[in-house]
Amino acid sequence: MKLWQKLWLLFTVIWVIVAALNVAAILLFGDEVEPEKALWPAFFAVLVPAAAYGLGWVWERLTNSGSGS
Secondary structure (H helix, E strand, O other), X not given: OOHHHHXXXXXXXXXXXXXXXXXXXXXXXXXXXXXXXXHHHHHHHHHHHHHHHHHHHHHHHHHOHHHOO
């Protein structure tokens, strides 16, 4: 596993935990807020790490294109 993948994994774990806490706080303590508001943090909990991995993958392909691998 490459360094950028390890850093991505660390970022993803932290990001998902924070997003889960955000969703839980909205659902548990948001009395006057509709539960659908919790869908946005859940959506971004999946979207942001996927986009970050995609950027890392593209960066690796672009920087290693001249090295023959």
